[in-house]
Amino acid sequence: MAHERVRDTSPITQSRPDRVAKVTLFETARFFCDVWVLRPGQAQAPHLHAAEDKLYQVLSGRARATSGTHVVDVGPGEVVFCPAGEVHGIEALGPEDLRLVVVMTPHPRPPAPAVQ
Numbered sequence: 001m002a003h004e005r006v007r008d009t010s011p012i013t014q015s016r017p018d019r020v021a022k023v024t025l026f027e028t029a030r031f032f033c034d035v036w037v038l039r040p041g042q043a044q045a046p047h048l049h050a051a052e053d054k055l056y057q058v059l060s061g062r063a064r065a066t067s068g069t070h071v072v073d074v075g076p077g078e079v080v081f082c083p084a085g086e087v088h089g090i091e092a093l094g095p096e097d098l099r100l101v102v103v104m105t106p107h108p109r110p111p112a113p114a115v116q
Helices: none
Strands: 021-027 032-038 043-047 053-060 063-067 070-074 079-082 088-092 098-105
Touching (some): 032 043, 053 063, 063 079
Antiparallel strands (some): 043 088, 053 079, 063 088
């Protein structure tokens, strides 16, 4: 099966009342790339990854992002870099849902190789 090389993020808009909605765009043993949708007030609590870097890119909405000692409010078009070993997290500020592209490398839980 051929891998998709291009994905359209515009139809990914559904949030969930109970948790962050996540849709995987691309995933390999080396990285993942998701779209997340958070309702106002929802957050990924601050945490860290010892060996993985993460990027949050805002597609729409507003967010408060934490990366190490930096806390910044960001909006559409802005990207936040969270290097390995630093505490990071993101919170949807509202009033609309927050849509993000999230990339992490290396993949913290690589998928199993496909069986042929």
